[in-house]
Amino acid sequence: MQLILASTSPRRRELLALLGIPFEIVAPDFEEVPQPGRSPRQQVEHFAREKARSIAIVRPTALVLGSDTVIELDGQMLGKPSDLADARAMLTRLAGRPHDVHTAVALCQQTPHHEAVAIETATVQMKAYDEAAIERYLATQEPMGKAGAYSIQGVGGEFIETICGDFLGIVGLPLLRVAILLADAGVPAPVDVDALYRDKPYPNWSRFTHD
Numbered sequence: 001m002q003l004i005l006a007s008t009s010p011r012r013r014e015l016l017a018l019l020g021i022p023f024e025i026v027a028p029d030f031e032e033v034p035q036p037g038r039s040p041r042q043q044v045e046h047f048a049r050e051k052a053r054s055i056a057i058v059r060p061t062a063l064v065l066g067s068d069t070v071i072e073l074d075g076q077m078l079g080k081p082s083d084l085a086d087a088r089a090m091l092t093r094l095a096g097r098p099h100d101v102h103t104a105v106a107l108c109q110q111t112p113h114h115e116a117v118a119i120e121t122a123t124v125q126m127k128a129y130d131e132a133a134i135e136r137y138l139a140t141q142e143p144m145g146k147a148g149a150y151s152i153q154g155v156g157g158e159f160i161e162t163i164c165g166d167f168l169g170i171v172g173l174p175l176l177r178v179a180i181l182l183a184d185a186g187v188p189a190p191v192d193v194d195a196l197y198r199d200k201p202y203p204n205w206s207r208f209t210h211d
Helices: 010-017 040-056 084-094 131-139 155-159 167-171 175-184 193-199
Strands: 003-005 063-073 076-078 098-109 114-126 160-164
Touching: 003 010, 010 167, 010 175, 040 063, 040 076, 040 098, 040 114, 063 084, 063 175, 076 084, 084 131, 098 167, 098 175, 114 167, 114 175, 131 155, 155 160, 167 175, 175 193
Parallel strands: 003 063
Antiparallel strands: 063 076, 063 098, 098 114, 114 160
């Protein structure tokens, strides 16, 4: 059975590769447009499912994995910043406060029909960094293309005080959840996922505990 990752994210590609399952990468044919009235959890679930479905429609016998990550702060969704000013505003709002990171993963297949979706939520407590720290971070360009305008596995990890939840879910692909979904679909990972979580073979992972 062919496994397809419906994502162009290098981070998700790197993480999925850790499971030791061969896969193909296909860019999803889906535009992430937030829908009014949906909670951040509902929105991220919709994005992940539709990304997977967009590929499953044209590759009906393949098993397609879609994923999406959003930040929830004060009940509102923070996605990827549209520009540096937007990134600056997001980082300013997040400073010194906790927020939730929701990552949804969806596994879809048309023939035979199979569809499953799971959401992993982690809480991130940010340090009380100042404007100067934000400007230095913006100069790295790392915030662009990242939900909430920061990257826990990159320089942005310096802004984080603690996390409660799956580090990989914050990065963008919670492998424990993914491994369970794949096993349920008849594609078990050949690696020891528990050992993977103990060894933490990904940038900055060892700095954070998995509570």
